Amino acid sequence: MTPSARLQAAIDIVDQVIFAASAGGAAADTLIARYFKTRRYAGSKDRRAVRELAYAAMRRAGEMPASGRAALLGLAQDRPELLGLFDGAPHCPAPITAGDVPAPAGLAPAWLADQLVKTLGADELPALLERAPLDIRVNRLKATRDEMLAALPDAVAGSLSPDALRLPEGTNVEALPAFAAGKIEVQDEGSQLIAAACGAAPGRLIVDLCAGAGGKTLALAAAMEGKGRLIACDVDRPRLSRLPPRAERAGAGLIELRLLNGSREREGLSDLNHAADVVLIDAPCSGTGTWRRNPESRWRLTPVRLDRLRSTQAEVLKIGAGLVRPGGRLVYAVCSLLDGEGRDQVDRFLHAHPGWARLDPLRAGRVHGAGRRLTPAHDGTDGFFIAVLGAPC
Structure with missing residues (x-):
């Protein structure tokens, strides 16, 4: 591929990402993989170059761009060498005209950037969009x-x-x-610390309540050394179905899968009431701490969706608390840096549930309310809020 053709490919990909972000479609990395699956002529250097251009343009644009072309024109404001690639050759971007409006640079949609400035301070914001390790x-x-x-x-x-x-x-x-x-x-190092906060050990009964594809479940299984009972739960069948082959490869044979009905979770967990030594809640969240990997997720989030997520988090916290045995441990984590999803959620829970106590087994990150916060700028990890709570005896 010529440099101009690579630029056009990046434009096409960002167009797909913008549409998916508007319609609730697939994530950028999935769309990029699909794009190249049908374009076998693109070599490994081509794929790397196109991916780098697409992600650089997405990271730069705080608000959702009007188009992939606008996003790459915006990137060209910072990289003048790209301007000459809008040359109009076959399979290449059309020449720049007076009507072209480059996407402006920014961190995030204004309403969201304002919230992050309040909780993090302006100095830490640029690191949210650096390349992730x-x-x-x-x-x-x-x-x-x-x-x-x-x-x-x-x-x-x-x-x-x-x-x-x-x-x-x-x-x-x-x-x-x-x-x-x-x-x-x-697995990001910060994500590994969430599993470590559980204090998993052989012989324990541990419930991973929002297991997803099981990254933290596998870390818990390793700490349990194949002894005990580890139950991975989720309401998302496709995500949970990715765990068994991963567990087989990892040699983690003790994992039990439990697919829950999204409106009847308590019924599906009733046999575990007040029985678990540890309940891990890696709650659904905005993902503001993972923008280095998923910059387009900024464009998916709205105030309405954020309110729904906070409601879900509060409900999952209540469900999880009911599974913990007296003296057991509840670990609540979100890959978000918004206080409404982290610190404030746990503060409300503690206020409504007297007798629960803050524990602090981690020494990483910074104390933030009743938990700890990890950030890309301070810790070199994705952004997380992690709280470890002890149930009343």
């Missing part, structure tokens, strides 16, 4: 970190999680023999 978690069921450091000479040990390694950007993790053998999993 590539972190992996060593699976203790099959390997040690020292073994993986020897096997992966380009890896660097993480500073926060004892199982974390950081690999060079662009590493194809799935092509590594260690991945095929189930010795490593891709």
Whole structure:
């Protein structure tokens, strides 16, 4: 592909991302994979270059651009070398005209940026849209970190999680023999700390209430060393169905799957009432802490959707609390940096549930209300709020 053709491909991809963000469609990484699946002529260098252009344009545009062309024209304001690629050649962008309006640069839609300034301060905001590092978690069921450091000479040990390694950007993790053998999993170091906050140990009964595809479930399984009972729950069948093959590769045979009815979760969990040693709630959230990986998610969020998410979080907290045994542990986490989804949720819960106490097993991040907050600028991880609460005895 010529440089101009690569630019046009990036425009086409951002057009698809904009449409998906408006219609509730697939995420950018999924759309990019689909795009190149039908374009076998694009080599690996072409794919990397197009992906870099598309993501750079999306990161730059705070408000949703009018089009992919507007987004890439905006990027060209910062990279003048791109301007000459709008040359009108076949399969290339049309020449720039007086009617073209480049997308303005920004952090996020104004209403959302204002909230983040209040909770984080302006100095930390730029890091929310930097490129994310590539972190992996060593699976203790099959390997040690020292073994993986020897096997992966380009890896660097993480500073926060004892199982974390950081690999060079662009590493194809799935092509590594260690991945095929189930010795490593891709997982942000901050996400690994959420599992660590659970204090999982052999013989315990642990419920991962919003397990999704099971990244944290697998970390919990490793800490449990195959002994005990680990129940992975979710209301999303497609996401939960991705866990069994991952668990098989990881050698995590103790995981039980439980698909819940979205309107009748309590019924589906009634046999676990006041029985669990630990309940992990990795709650559905805005994802403001993951913009480095999913910059287009800024355009999907609206005040109405945020209100719905906060309502869901409060309800899931109540459900999870009812499963914890006396003296057990409830871990609440969101990959959000908005206080309404993190600190304020837990404050309201503690006010409504006397006897529950704040625990603080982590030493990473900064104390924030009844929990701790990790941010890209301060900790080099995705953004998270993590609270660990002890049930009354």
